[in-house]
Amino acid sequence: MAFRDVIGQAFIKQQLTGMVQQNRISHALLFLGKEGSGGLSLAIAFAQYILCEKVANRNAPPSGPSLFGDEPASSAPTSLPADACGQCASCVKAQQLVHPDIHFAYPVIPRKAGDKPVSTDYITEWRTFISKQSYGNVYDWLQSIGAENKQGNITAQECNDIIRKLNLKSFESGFKILVLWMPEYLGNEGNKLLKLIEEPPADTLFILVAENDSLVLPTILSRTQLVKIPVLETADLTEALVAKGASPEQARQAASIAGGNFREALQLVQHAGDDWQVLLRDWLNAILKNGPIAQVKWIDEVSKLGREKQKQFLRYFNHLLEQAIRVRAMGDSFPIPDTERDFALRLNKIANFGQQEAIIEELDKAAYYIERNANAKMLFHALTIKLYHIVAKKQVPAFS
Numbered sequence: 001m002a003f004r005d006v007i008g009q010a011f012i013k014q015q016l017t018g019m020v021q022q023n024r025i026s027h028a029l030l031f032l033g034k035e036g037s038g039g040l041s042l043a044i045a046f047a048q049y050i051l052c053e054k055v056a057n058r059n060a061p062p063s064g065p066s067l068f069g070d071e072p073a074s075s076a077p078t079s080l081p082a083d084a085c086g087q088c089a090s091c092v093k094a095q096q097l098v099h100p101d102i103h104f105a106y107p108v109i110p111r112k113a114g115d116k117p118v119s120t121d122y123i124t125e126w127r128t129f130i131s132k133q134s135y136g137n138v139y140d141w142l143q144s145i146g147a148e149n150k151q152g153n154i155t156a157q158e159c160n161d162i163i164r165k166l167n168l169k170s171f172e173s174g175f176k177i178l179v180l181w182m183p184e185y186l187g188n189e190g191n192k193l194l195k196l197i198e199e200p201p202a203d204t205l206f207i208l209v210a211e212n213d214s215l216v217l218p219t220i221l222s223r224t225q226l227v228k229i230p231v232l233e234t235a236d237l238t239e240a241l242v243a244k245g246a247s248p249e250q251a252r253q254a255a256s257i258a259g260g261n262f263r264e265a266l267q268l269v270q271h272a273g274d275d276w277q278v279l280l281r282d283w284l285n286a287i288l289k290n291g292p293i294a295q296v297k298w299i300d301e302v303s304k305l306g307r308e309k310q311k312q313f314l315r316y317f318n319h320l321l322e323q324a325i326r327v328r329a330m331g332d333s334f335p336i337p338d339t340e341r342d343f344a345l346r347l348n349k350i351a352n353f354g355q356q357e358a359i360i361e362e363l364d365k366a367a368y369y370i371e372r373n374a375n376a377k378m379l380f381h382a383l384t385i386k387l388y389h390i391v392a393k394k395q396v397p398a399f400s
Contacts (some may be wrong), residue, residue, distance in 0.1 A: 002083050002095075008240075009037075009229065011230075012229060013045075013082075015227070016042070017082055020055065026254065028206040028208070028225065029227055030224035033230070033259070035263060036137070037229045037231050039229045040130075040134060040135075040179075043181075047102045047177045047207065048091055052091050101171055101173045101176050106180075107141070107147070108155075109145065109146075109152055110156075117155065118157050138265055141290050155189065156192065162193060166200065167201060177205045178205070183210050183220060194220070197224070217368070228244035234255045237255035238251045238252050245268045251382070258315075270315075276313050277320075282314070283302075283384075307371075309378075314366055314370070318364070322361060324343075324356060327341065351391050
């Protein structure tokens, strides 16, 4: 995977190539970005860029410094290509995820009771996952290896395996790179890696890819250089979705709802035929007008949708609330599709700004708990009660 295969993120790509240009790469980088922003894709592309033969050869003057800045440069930096060539032997191997000097670590599960799994046990599945879902989240990955409700982990055995591999001599490139995805899944056994991260063998690079730094061991955080990955721009998402086969209108709408998350945008395009507005209208009418029997019926229906569709629905409701707030602030000058404008105006009738803000907060919490396997019936029942109490004091018309 080259930088050109990564959606958007032009500034981050420039920042990373600049590190190589100036021979100033920290031994341990933490790519921190929200789900769907491309942190893992950037890490893999960066690893390929470093090992690309055209980049490595141009970056090595006769008595030049280490790539990792261990010695001062003896001459001005040479001009480097902006991306890996994609054609040299190193690039071909990196693109196929078979380069012997690029190692991967990620959450895994035991195949059977008593197993002590490591990432290489799942390397075939990992290559398939990256080729098909490089913007997928950890749930997608664990489901692809049959985890069901099992919790993935990066185990003590994995840490030992990382130490063993990185202490070996590099096979081909002179560098060794470890891409560790989701260090949030490292328990206290992650402390085994501290000495290796702090004092790595020569020309060894750690690239940690995380979504939530509060769940990463502080001892590891303090030993890494932070690279913040922003959410994707709506224009970049739209272009990527059109390239995937979505119509321009579908792509525009999905990109505007997805909040910079390409995985979410893809899901929205895939479920474009689902009429979330009808489902939302029925829910609001059940909450505000039709009473408990209609609410229970609606909850039974939505609990059968499956976790991904439930999250899509909540995200769509959030999107409409955000549109309603913009329409309230900007009036007719705010560009919005007619069907959404009508619904946004109705939302403005049933809730003021403070109430809409409270609903958005509750929807975000619900999506968080759905991601963590909350019982759907209990969750939507509780959410229905909360939404009723948020808007209960207003006299509201039925949604039609």
